Amino acid sequence: MTGRARSHDPAYRATVRAFVEGDPLDQAGGLLDVRAVVAGIPPEAKDGFLLEEVPWDRFPGGVRVREVMGWLRSGEAPVGSALGTLIALCADDMRAAVAPAVPFLIRLGTGPESGHRAEVLSVVGEAARMRHQGVCSRADMLRFRGDDELCFEVTGYPQNWSVRAARDAISADTDHLLPLLDDPAPAVRIADAYVLAAASGRAQDILGVLRSRLPTEQNSAVRAGLVLAIAQLARAHQDLGTAAWMRSCWSDPARPPEERVSAALGWMCLTDLPVPGDLRATVDALATDGTARLMAALPWMRAIETVGESGLHRVLHGMLEPERADAEGFDDPWC
Incomplete structure (x- = not known):
């Protein structure tokens, strides 16, 4: 209009x-x-x-x-x-x-x-x-x-x-x-x-279903999306236990890479604690171009991506290097 x-x-x-x-x-x-x-x-x-x-x-x-x-x-x-x-x-x-x-x-x-x-x-x-x-x-x-x-x-x-x-x-x-x-x-x-x-509302009902669905989900992108959905719902409803669950996910080498990377993002959004070294090591190893392409299908990533940078790499840049991101305008929600 x-x-x-x-x-x-x-x-x-x-x-x-x-x-x-x-x-x-x-x-x-x-x-x-x-x-x-x-x-x-x-x-x-x-x-x-x-x-x-x-x-x-x-x-x-x-x-x-x-x-x-x-x-x-x-x-x-x-x-x-x-x-x-x-x-x-x-x-x-x-x-x-x-x-x-x-x-x-x-x-x-x-x-x-x-x-x-x-x-x-x-x-x-x-x-x-x-x-x-x-x-x-x-x-x-x-x-x-x-x-x-x-x-x-x-x-x-x-x-x-x-x-x-x-x-x-x-x-x-x-x-x-x-x-x-x-x-x-x-x-x-x-x-x-x-x-x-x-x-x-109904956060606990939904969280329970999302978490129970995760082990049976066969599609990699969907698994990553389920983890981000759990994190966003938990953040909105202040479900304090989910931060610990996210940490158990990103630190578990038996879990798929995209699941661990999404859990790392979720953990960082659910807590203001300093980012531990083992989380940085996890995303450095697993947040590859292939993982970024896989997660590009997620609407959370589409909302963040730019012409020159994938959503995953841009959000990791913003979270792990906030001083550099601010200097480059990454705090601008209209960019």
Whole structure:
């Protein structure tokens, strides 16, 4: 949506009045709180794909999302093009429009006849993360900002609320998502783990399933993704025992290289302890170009990679050499 189009959008003007000119906290729980809107979608509306039950027009770009969801439901437009519109809104930092679609996207992606599961789940995963998720520091790579740290989308809408609404929707539909960890397609299993890592609730249930799935997973990239999903979920829910589990993983020579490297990343994100020498030795030995290519399929790595450097090597650079990374602009989440 261009600046001119936004200025003529009633939802955009209402957002500016409420959140830019007014106090955002006055809107908490009200008609413009997307968290309350998503939580209030009746179960029968989600299951019946009753799009008319959602007040899409309250949020900038929401009318367009309603139109796209109708196309997806009816098959009137190519799925890739429709999903691309939703991803573009997330990339343009307009997640408030996409968050109400998350319960419906989950049902599209997990339904028995879905032929685009990975693509649909990718939209859900991106709606549930802020743009800052691509930074490379130990403090920020896997972090979800708290509700008390307001930051804003390009429209002036609180980005925290949009992301939280999507995360709450994932939590509410965990039972739809967990079975896809056994999907025959590795891309679906990776996307599903990425989505589950963003859940705002049921953390112990999800962590238990992810950890029990890891020993039976045969695909190397999926194993790496499961470990990162465990780390991100544990960080969000302050599961203190997971840091020790990560250490046991990266220090175990019997585990596959990609699993150990992901566990090393997870451990660094879960603790602020100094990086031990044996961790550095582990990643020096195992974070090869081959491991980087294998892990490039993971959305966490795609969010970090640049034209000249793989996601894995860039994040290790940022975590293990923070002074050099800062000097080169690696702390810039927009790069």
